[in-house]
Amino acid sequence: MRHDISLTVNxxxxxxxxxxxxxxxxxxxxxxxxxxxxxxxxxxDCGACTVIVDGKSVSSCLxxxxxxxxxxxxxxxxxxPSGETMHPIQEAFIEKGAIQCGFCTPGMELSAxxxxxxxxxxxxxxxxxxxxxxxxxxxxxxxxxxxxxEAGRRMKPQSKTxx
Amino acid sequence: xxVAQFDYIAPTTVHExxxxxxxxxxxxxxxxxxxxxxxxxxxxxxxPKCIVNLKRIAGLDAITVDKKNGLAIGATTLLADVANxxxxxxxxxxxxxxxxxxxxxxxxxxxxxxxxxxxxSPSADNAPTLMAMAATMDIAGPTGSRxxxxxxxxxxxxxxxLQVGEIVTAVRVPPPVAGSGTAYHSLSQRGKLxxxxxxxxxxxxxxxxxxxxxxIIVGACAxxxxxxxxxxxMLIGKKMTDTLIRQAAQKASEETSPITDVRASAPYxxxxxxxxxxxxxxxxxxxxxxKQ
Numbered sequence: 001m002r003h004d005i006s007l008t009v010n011x012x013x014x015x016x017x018x019x020x021x022x023x024x025x026x027x028x029x030x031x032x033x034x035x036x037x038x039x040x041x042x043x044x045d046c047g048a049c050t051v052i053v054d055g056k057s058v059s060s061c062l063x064x065x066x067x068x069x070x071x072x073x074x075x076x077x078x079x080x081p082s083g084e085t086m087h088p089i090q091e092a093f094i095e096k097g098a099i100q101c102g103f104c105t106p107g108m109e110l111s112a113x114x115x116x117x118x119x120x121x122x123x124x125x126x127x128x129x130x131x132x133x134x135x136x137x138x139x140x141x142x143x144x145x146x147x148x149x150e151a152g153r154r155m156k157p158q159s160k161t162x163x
Numbered sequence: 164x165x166v167a168q169f170d171y172i173a174p175t176t177v178h179e180x181x182x183x184x185x186x187x188x189x190x191x192x193x194x195x196x197x198x199x200x201x202x203x204x205x206x207x208x209x210x211p212k213c214i215v216n217l218k219r220i221a222g223l224d225a226i227t228v229d230k231k232n233g234l235a236i237g238a239t240t241l242l243a244d245v246a247n248x249x250x251x252x253x254x255x256x257x258x259x260x261x262x263x264x265x266x267x268x269x270x271x272x273x274x275x276x277x278x279x280x281x282x283x284s285p286s287a288d289n290a291p292t293l294m295a296m297a298a299t300m301d302i303a304g305p306t307g308s309r310x311x312x313x314x315x316x317x318x319x320x321x322x323x324x325l326q327v328g329e330i331v332t333a334v335r336v337p338p339p340v341a342g343s344g345t346a347y348h349s350l351s352q353r354g355k356l357x358x359x360x361x362x363x364x365x366x367x368x369x370x371x372x373x374x375x376x377x378x379i380i381v382g383a384c385a386x387x388x389x390x391x392x393x394x395x396x397m398l399i400g401k402k403m404t405d406t407l408i409r410q411a412a413q414k415a416s417e418e419t420s421p422i423t424d425v426r427a428s429a430p431y432x433x434x435x436x437x438x439x440x441x442x443x444x445x446x447x448x449x450x451x452x453x454k455q
Contacts, residue, residue: 001170020171020214023201043202044270045357056243056272062201063273066171067216111268133267 005069009034010078018065025049025060027068028075036076036106040135047134050107051075057114076106079113088154089113089147098147100138108134112148120152167204169211173219177303177332183215185305185328191215193330195239196274198266199282223332228254234336235301242271242279242289255336256450257345261292261364264349266357277331280316283323284358286383286426290317291364292347294380294388298336304329317387340376343368344451346443349382350435352426359383360427363415363439367403369451374403379411379440384419384432391415394440403448412440 040048115130228250246263349362362382394415421432
């Protein structure tokens with residue numbers, strides 16, 4: 001029931017042995033200590049566990065770790081890989097007051113990246129649609145929409161190809 | 164509470180997957196996106212001993228759009244890929260809209276159209292449109308392949324026509340009939356994100372302003388997504404006026420048997436079947452007239 005997998009998280013490759021029933025969310029948080037990815041509802045409704053797998057945003061709580069063999073994963077820890085300068089999405093979230101308790105923020109930021117990489121100048125309606133799978137109980141969403149709009153303006157054209 | 168344990172295999176051919184399902188019997192479950200299956204396991208509604216992941220089978224995620232043979236959507240084709248596919252958006256716009264109205268961005272990046280159908284939920288967002296367009300399911304099993312009309316695929320809440328060892332490999336939609344129009348409208352508590360409380364898919368064929376064929380399928384208001392055939396009969400052969408649409412929508416509502424549950428009350432659903440049927444018939448008529 002244990003499976004050997006090799007997966008890449010934020011550019012680092014890990015060789016792990018995982019039980020078939022464990023989720024990507026559990027392996028990220030418990031085995032790799034990447035606790036930026038949160039666990040909210042556990043049923044794909046709230047978006048707090050959002051990560052990007054091979055360029056697509058997914059719910060890590062509904063993804064089995066064993067399925068991730070050979071995949072490229074980006075978590076919030078990998079948004080600003082140097083750890084010194086923040087990603088434009090993170091800067092905009094802070095400046096626009098789009099963070100309150102912070103629990104939804106990692107998922108929101110990755111959903112924002114998922115949108116901005118294909119649509120760098122989204123309308124407010126497109127932003128709202130793109131984050132419709134991410135619940136926030138603090139901000140009322142307006143500041144998050146402002147932040148994503150601002151981040152789109154700040155992201156350089158080459159950041160389209162950035163992980 | 165301990166997490167339910169299971170084993171996992173990821174076959175690379177349909178043949179291997181079928182063999183694994185035959186060997187495992189009812190304790191083995193097929194997974195495509197896993198967005199329903201993993202929730203059911205984690206919420207302790209299902210206790211499979213083994214999961215067979217279809218996503219490593221090459222070619223099973225294909226989309227083909229062909230003038231003569233129509234549309235085919237593979238078993239592991241993502242909801243997002245159907246919603247954004249240029250050929251589907253152009254020739255089968257309502258199929259794309261229904262896929263785009265299923266769940267949220269993340270779930271559409273994981274889940275599949277065929278998986279949505281195979282769960283056999285009465286509220287499956289992709290069922291009404293595909294049934295209205297006379298879709299069929301391609302099924303592979305231990306004794307060979309067969310094809311089942313989607314109309315006959317749903318047999319009860321969570322119960323499909325699939326036998327042990329069988330896998331749906333694709334859903335096929337015939338080419339749209341000349342002068343036909345389709346539409347899908349749904350309602351749920353969180354916009355279109357959560358399970359639909361009511362969904363209505365329609366297909367009408369017009370010759371001038373006369374309706375020569377009509378199909379109305381209502382989701383989440385009976386044990387299966389259901390055709391409202393008395394309402395369809397009211398339209399066929401008649402001039403498709405606003406008044407007639409209203410009367411047919413009322414009839415469609417009377418044919419359904421909704422229950423009260425967490426998503427909506429039965430009286431609300433009855434009312435909304437009528438409202439959504441009016442909208443879906445009006446939109447389908449508009450598309451049919453535009454195509455003439």
